Amino acid sequence: MESQIxxxxxxxxxxxxxxVDLVQEKLSLLKENTHNTVNSLLTDLALERAALVDAKIANGETIGLLEGIPFGIKDVYMLQGTYTTASSDLLKNYKSAYTATAIQKLLDAGAIPIVKENCDSFGHGSSSENTIFGAVKNAVNPELVGGGSSGGSAVNVAKDYTIFSIGGDTGGSVRQPAGYNNVYGLKPTYGRISRYGLMAYASSTDCVGPLAKSVEDIRIVLNTMSGKDTKDQTTYTSKTIEEDSILNASNIKTVGYFKNFIESEAIDAQIKADFLATIEKIKAKGIEVKELDFFKSDILVSTYYTLAMAETASNLSRLDGTNYGDRIEDKNLKESYAITRSEKFSEETKRRIVGGNQVLSQGFSDEIYLKGLALRDAISENFEKDFEEVDIILSPVTPSRPPKIGDSLKDPLAMYLSDAYTVGFSLGHLPTLTIPQGTETGLQLTAAKNNDELVLKFANFLKDMI
Incomplete structure (x- = not known):
């Protein structure tokens, strides 16, 4: 199988x-790049680890498959001794005191981190414009956004600045930028990979996800990061996905798609036409295709953002300049908290905190937050019924093409609605993979919980078919 690794x-x-030469080449490309993908380069650490790999090879020692492979890290993951800024003004000088479990597993496998990557501040955005490091520019057309919130990670993979990158997906933050930049991006089943050391946005849907240029590289990285972690009680033990197991997709008999996604007035005409053409190609291979009913896009978006804003308001309450980040002193402690959070958070982050506090406030929580939880349960039940009928659900990644830089900042509601096709699968905790085929912004493949292997199988099947 095709694999850069x-x-x-x-x-x-x-x-x-x-x-050493490989790592130096990638560091040079990152340093010179004009797409605003870099928050900080890990030059000394990377070259030190590269020299150790060369020494092992020179001595005739065995090296692992990931040993010596340069990769990027979205700047919301802890890596001990490095700046972890979340692309925010508040944490611009913060250094990690420990390393995230998923990143540590890659380090243990010998992979070499070379860059902390630009993203929407605290993951709040769908365009990677809400960042103190400047908007990430699309790999295909630099006038367009790179997608978000893992925009820097997707662009670095697309431009071959990294072999793979580790993003974070809460409501589509790996899948959407992967689609915008024509690479693979996986949101695994919730709990397959430990979230320990990932700055929390919405803890109930946050997922660690790899981006790469091939299905095989996604498989390799996924296997390495997966597994139960005592530091994250939502994790579970999962089986290794073998290379041979994703070569045969004969057990995929039925594919479904949500007709209301395709019949929506919001979908771009070309994306719709390309998606339907892909459906016909799948039918021509003898696979049954079924239309499925699902919640309307606006219900999915409102449910997701109700819960996500509530969780982020709670999670970010710890950031007041006392224990973490830069602090602005004022006349008393309360005023210091207020001015620090007011001046140091981005407009989008403040919008989400205010919305979340409103949702959780007395008199509103029963009416809004608890209703959101009930809808999330109903969405999960709907998925369970769907997967009694079909093996895979196919969908566009986004209803529209990537906007020009600056447009999303003018219309936050439009930015939220751009997540309409990704957030439902997050609420359902389902494994979902963006593939760079089928439409201009790719396709999403989704399977039932814990069926990550199936989405990789179908991605491999579609690779040469569409």
Missing amino acids: QHIHKQLLDKKISC
Whole structure:
């Protein structure tokens, strides 16, 4: 199977390239890039680890598959001793005291972190414009947004600045930028990968997700990061997905799609036409395709943002300049808290905190928040019924093409609505993979909980078919 990781691994073993040269090349590309993907380069750490890999090879020692492979980290993950800013003014000088479990597993496998990547501040956005480091520019057309919130991670993979990157997906933050930049991006089943060391946005839907240029590289990285973690009680033990197991998709007999997604007035005409053309190609391969009924897009978006804003208001209450981040002193403690949060949070983050506090406030929580929880349960039940009828659900990643830089900031509601096709799968805790095929912004493949292997199988099947 096509795999940059395997190709580089072989080159290192055959001594056709040195790890130090490879890492130095990627660092140079990142330093010179004009897409605003970099928050900080990990030059010393990366070159030190690369030299150790070269020494092992020179001594005839065995190296693992990921050993010496350069990768990027969305700047919301802890990596001990490095700046972890969340692209925010409040944390611009914050250094991690420990390393996130998912990142530690990659380090243990020998992978080399080379960059902390630009993103929407605290993951709040769908365009990677809400950042103190400047808007991330799309890999295909730099006048357009890079998508969000993991925009820097997606662009770095698309431009070959990293071999793979680790993003974070709460309501589509890996899948949407993957679609905007024509790469693969996976939101695994909730709990498959530990969230420990990932700055919390909405804890009930936050997922660690890889971005790469091939299904095989997604599989390799997913296997490495997966597993139960005593520091995250939502994690579980999962089976390793073998390479051979995703080569045969014969057990996928039925594919479904939500007709209201395709019949929506909001969907771009070309994305709709391309999606329906893909459906016909799938039918031509003898796979049954079923139309499914689902919640309307506006219900999905409002349910997701009700819960996500409530959780982010709670999670970010700890950031007041006392224990974390820069503090602005004022006449008393209360005023210091107020001015620090007012001046140091982005407009979008403040919008979400205010909305979340409103949702959770007395007199509103029963009417809004508890209703959101009930709708989330209903959405999950709907998915369970769907997967009694179909093996895979296929959907567009977004209803529209990536906007020009600046447009999303003028219309926050339009930004929220751009998540209409991704948030439902987050609420359902389902494994969902963006593939760079089928429409201009890709396709989403979704399977039932804990069926991550199935989405990789179907992605591999579609790779040569559409």
